Amino acid sequence: FPVKDITTKPFEGQKPGTSGLRKRVKVFQQEHYTENFVQSIFDSIDAKGQTLVIGGDGRYFSPEAVQIILKIGSANGVSKFIVGKDGILSTPAASNVIRKYKAYGGILLTASHNPGGPDNDFGIKYNVSNGGPAPENVTDKIFAKTKTISTYKVIEAPAVDLSKIGETTYGPSKVSIIDSVTDYVILLEGIFDFPLIKQFLLEHSQDFKVLFDGLHGVTGPYARAIFIEKFGLSESSIQNCVALPDFGGGHPDPNLTYAHTLVDAVEKNNVAFGAASDGDGDRNMIYGKNAFVTPSDSVAIIAHWADTIPYFKKEGVKGLARSMPTSKAIDLVAKKKKLEYFEVPTGWKFFGNLMDAGRLSICGEESFGTGSDHIREKDGLWAVVAWLNILAAANKNSPNKLIGINDLLQEFYSIYGRSFFSRYDYEEVPSDGANKLVAHINEALTSGSLNNTVHTSASTSTKFTISNLYNFEYKDPIDHSVSKNQGQVITFSDGSRVVFRLSGTGSQGATVRMYVERYLGPEAGKDALSKSASEGLKSLIEVALEVSKLKEFLGRDEPTVIT
Ligand code: VG1
Ligand code: CO
Numbered sequence: 001f002p003v004k005d006i007t008t009k010p011f012e013g014q015k016p017g018t019s020g021l022r023k024r025v026k027v028f029q030q031e032h033y034t035e036n037f038v039q040s041i042f043d044s045i046d047a048k049g050q051t052l053v054i055g056g057d058g059r060y061f062s063p064e065a066v067q068i069i070l071k072i073g074s075a076n077g078v079s080k081f082i083v084g085k086d087g088i089l090s091t092p093a094a095s096n097v098i099r100k101y102k103a104y105g106g107i108l109l110t111a112s113h114n115p116g117g118p119d120n121d122f123g124i125k126y127n128v129s130n131g132g133p134a135p136e137n138v139t140d141k142i143f144a145k146t147k148t149i150s151t152y153k154v155i156e157a158p159a160v161d162l163s164k165i166g167e168t169t170y171g172p173s174k175v176s177i178i179d180s181v182t183d184y185v186i187l188l189e190g191i192f193d194f195p196l197i198k199q200f201l202l203e204h205s206q207d208f209k210v211l212f213d214g215l216h217g218v219t220g221p222y223a224r225a226i227f228i229e230k231f232g233l234s235e236s237s238i239q240n241c242v243a244l245p246d247f248g249g250g251h252p253d254p255n256l257t258y259a260h261t262l263v264d265a266v267e268k269n270n271v272a273f274g275a276a277s278d279g280d281g282d283r284n285m286i287y288g289k290n291a292f293v294t295p296s297d298s299v300a301i302i303a304h305w306a307d308t309i310p311y312f313k314k315e316g317v318k319g320l321a322r323s324m325p326t327s328k329a330i331d332l333v334a335k336k337k338k339l340e341y342f343e344v345p346t347g348w349k350f351f352g353n354l355m356d357a358g359r360l361s362i363c364g365e366e367s368f369g370t371g372s373d374h375i376r377e378k379d380g381l382w383a384v385v386a387w388l389n390i391l392a393a394a395n396k397n398s399p400n401k402l403i404g405i406n407d408l409l410q411e412f413y414s415i416y417g418r419s420f421f422s423r424y425d426y427e428e429v430p431s432d433g434a435n436k437l438v439a440h441i442n443e444a445l446t447s448g449s450l451n452n453t454v455h456t457s458a459s460t461s462t463k464f465t466i467s468n469l470y471n472f473e474y475k476d477p478i479d480h481s482v483s484k485n486q487g488q489v490i491t492f493s494d495g496s497r498v499v500f501r502l503s504g505t506g507s508q509g510a511t512v513r514m515y516v517e518r519y520l521g522p523e524a525g526k527d528a529l530s531k532s533a534s535e536g537l538k539s540l541i542e543v544a545l546e547v548s549k550l551k552e553f554l555g556r557d558e559p560t561v562i563t
Contacts, residue, residue, distance in 0.1 A: 006032070006154060016134075032152075060120070090282070165179055217281060220241030291404065293409065319334070324486060417522045516544055
């Protein structure tokens with residue numbers, strides 16, 4: 001098998017974002033484009049003689065990309081590839097496979113929740129040996145390589161049949177095709193109390209209906225194995241669980257806007273426990289009849305109930321963490337349980353170091369990402385099964401009253417109070433306007449012109465006094481690396497907070513995210529605590545829009561998505 005050097009020229013903009021390189025499929029399909037990025041990965045790591053995992057959410061262009069990685073990887077000396085059957089591994093499953101088989105790293109083919117298909121998005125992400133996304137020093141190196149690349153290496157070998165499980169030789173390398181689901185199901189079985197969940201669901205087959213919606217993303221086969229085969233539920237407990245390369249034309253993002261197939265079915269069929277995951281399986285939404293769990297609350301509630309989960313009972317909970325824009329609900333749990341807790345920049349890569357150092361067990365992001373140190377990615381089905389485990393355990397101690405999602409929410413608020421939280425996304429706005437918005441807030445930040453100013457909500461007359469403005473900066477407590485400009489934060493004297501950030505996962509234009517949080521203590525009482533988030537946050541949102549002049553800069557009256 002001869003190794004060939006192919007001459008190429010650099011492409012602009014191959015900078016990995018919050019979670020890998022994401023672009024339109026058509027961009028990746030340009031001659032040499034994907035090859036350049038893949039060779040730049042190999043130029044930034046030392047994979048000679050090593051094992052590499054390949055897998056992804058199966059979106060359009062994945063089969064082609066797997067073959068490209070095999071060719072270039074083999075030519076660059078990779079000795080063994082572990083590949084999910086048909087190139088499929090959910091992001092959490094890939095993280096697990098990297099760890100379990102002690103691979104050197106993995107290349108994940110996904111653009112997560114972004115739509116797929118010939119006119120939509122594709123993505124490539126490199127993960128390191130702990131199973132987590134490559135840290136910034138690695139992604140910076142990859143980007144630098146893409147700017148100077150002049151050749152890439154390939155072996156000339158016939159394409160590998162990705163549909164046959166088993167090991168074959170491929171040029172100088174070995175390729176092992178593995179079942180995409182098995183290892184992951186074994187992992188979850190070792191974490192949760194499957195028999196308890198199964199028994200609870202069986203006893204309550206009439207009054208506690210379950211529905212999981214795969215949104216035609218990668219989780220379909222995983223959900224089938226868990227809900228049908230392990231928990232013994234009927235076919236009607238899963239929907240949209242056939243993975244499709246274009247996600248059936250949908251937007252595989254588990255939130256109230258895009259997961260409407262779940263929302264509709266939950267309301268129509270009185271489903272007590274509904275859940276959905278995104279294209280690559282790392283996000284989750286928990287949604288039951290009249291009960292929506294905001295992700296910031298979800299992770300806090302899992303932390304609160306952690307000792308009902310066998311994995312945490314055995315390992316203990318070492319520490320808690322959230323990304324900066326995520327509400328501070330989990331901080332309250334950490335304080336009460338006297339645990340160490342951390343605030344890190346957006347994106348899962350920052351949690352990994354803390355986990356590797358044994359200081360972090362449970363963490364989450366407001367963007368429907370929840371997870372733990374069982375792997376180094378957020379994990380959609382893990383969170384869904386965690387909720388089922390917690391509900392099954394809570395009901396074990398409540399023989400006469402069925403405890404549902406809402407009961408856990410209300411109980412949590414009565415102990416800790418509630419952080420009302422919402423995120424407004426302004427997608428694909430002109431970059432110019434986004435930059436002006438950032439500059440406007442930066443100006444106030446440097447000059448102090450907004451400090452101590454009072455702002456009144458037009459509709460409710462509630463007054464908010466700005467107490468501080470700052471740019472969030474993170475110093476990693478383990479490797480001491482510093483990440484600057486991770487979001488602009490405006491704090492108010494009542495403890496409320498508004499954050500502005502530019503998205504790092506979009507494939508076109510700029511996306512501005514505005515995060516708002518307002519806390520009410522338990523003494524506010526049940527009525528105030530059980531309001532909808534939009535009601536609880538109305539006045540703060542008005543003030544945030546006024547202070548930032550967002551509508552003016554972006555030329556948008558309404559956000560694209562509210563979560
Ligand atoms: C978004 C979310 C962030 C998440 C990231 C990857 O990033 O805000 O919390 O970690 O997506 O999620 P950004 O930079 O667009 O705000 V996923 O499910 O792509 O892997
Ligand atoms: Co995802």
